[in-house]
Ligand SMILES: *[C@@H]1O[C@H](CO)[C@@H](O)[C@H](O)[C@H]1NC(C)=O
Ligand SMILES: *[C@@H]1O[C@H](CO)[C@@H](O)[C@H](O)[C@H]1NC(C)=O
């Protein structure tokens with residue numbers, strides 16, 4: 001090859017790959033900067049406490065949502081995540097794989113140090129009760145219909161329930177070819193949902209390609225709009241690398257977290273449910289889930305150290321909290337740091353909390369009027385209760 005051709009080709013390669021390499025450099029340098037022991041704790045809360053650390057099976061809580069009118073939080077928790085995590089790629093079920101459950105926490109009487117209580121929501125006639133591995137969920141407050149992503153062993157699906165007092169009445173299970181790796185749900189009313197699929201390559205089908213997709217930052221994740229009254233009209237409305245949490249910022253804007261970019265994508269919602277991309281900003285941690293408080297501030301929680309999180313998910317299948325074996329008890333430890341932040345157009349991105357006090361933060365919610373915020377932890381025991 002002539003020297004000039006070579007130069008031309010490498011210039012072209014740099015022109016094409018340069019921005020991509022720079023993009024990955026930014027993502028990977030975040031991982032390096034946040035490596036264990038180099039992570040500076042930040043905490044601007046007035047007071048905080050971890051509650052219900054020792055409540056049996058109240059651990060591995062991914063999602064968290066508030067019903068401020070009732071003053072309750074609903075949490076989706078799954079001790080079985082230790083052995084079965086379709087997002088992180090842990091597939092070690094045995095015949096005793098524990099099912100997950102949804103919990104109700106009445107936080108109206110919460111004072112730090114008080115003995116408030118949580119209870120498990122009961123199911124009424126739910127065929128998947130023994131194969132329930134809940135992650136993302138959303139409540140349609142008008143109808144009290146709760147949508148829950150279930151990473152069931154029999155296949156991922158969306159469960160719909162009616163929430164009546166402390167009982168979940170099963171309505172139906174929804175599966176759809178476009179919901180191959182469902183993660184989070186945002187209900188926009190009347191059975192109309194935006195759902196994220198975190199990956200194109202599911203770790204259940206191809207662990208290697210799935211990891212490659214995560215680290216390459218390829219936009220394999222999707223946002224799907226589906227109307228449950230007309231599922232045949234479901235369509236992919238955007239593609240996002242490792243699409244994770246999704247939340248409506250206001251009547252026109254949808255926010256979606258990317259855990260691999262890592263960053264936040266903003267979209268305008270059209271009447272026909274298509275999305276138009278409005279912008280993206282980067283975050284110093286892999287954003288997991290999103291929520292929006294009553295003043296329109298976006299709250300996010302996530303994982304500053306992807307490597308620490310992977311280490312935990314890898315060791316967890318061994319975990320047995322009451323075992324005689326020290327190795328099995330240690331496997332239950334949770335050491336991955338947390339990160340929580342808020343964003344608004346006026347004030348930009350502000351970190352509220354980071355550090356290892358609470359492990360593997362996945363969702364933060366805030367009741368503005370009562371001045372209480374809550375953070376759940378993907379592999380943590382209990383819940384972090386905050387006075388702001
Ligand atoms: C499942 O539970 C039963 C009863 O506790 C126990 O005998 C069995 O060894 C367990 N199986 C595994 C694979 O842990
Ligand atoms: C995250 O939160 C949103 C809204 O608060 C919810 O709709 C979604 O399902 C959640 N997803 C996950 C995976 O936590």
Ligand SMILES: *[C@@H]1O[C@H](CO)[C@@H](O)[C@H](O)[C@H]1NC(C)=O
Pocket residue numbers: 190191228229
């Ligand atoms: C869609 O289905 C829900 C129940 O799943 C029902 O309450 C609602 O009225 C339906 N909406 C329309 C527009 O048909």
Ligand SMILES: *[C@@H]1O[C@H](CO)[C@@H](O)[C@H](O)[C@H]1NC(C)=O
Pocket residue numbers: 249250251252253344345
């Ligand atoms: C919704 O939020 C976006 C982003 O903060 C903002 O640009 C837009 O003006 C808001 N729209 C409404 C109707 O409040």
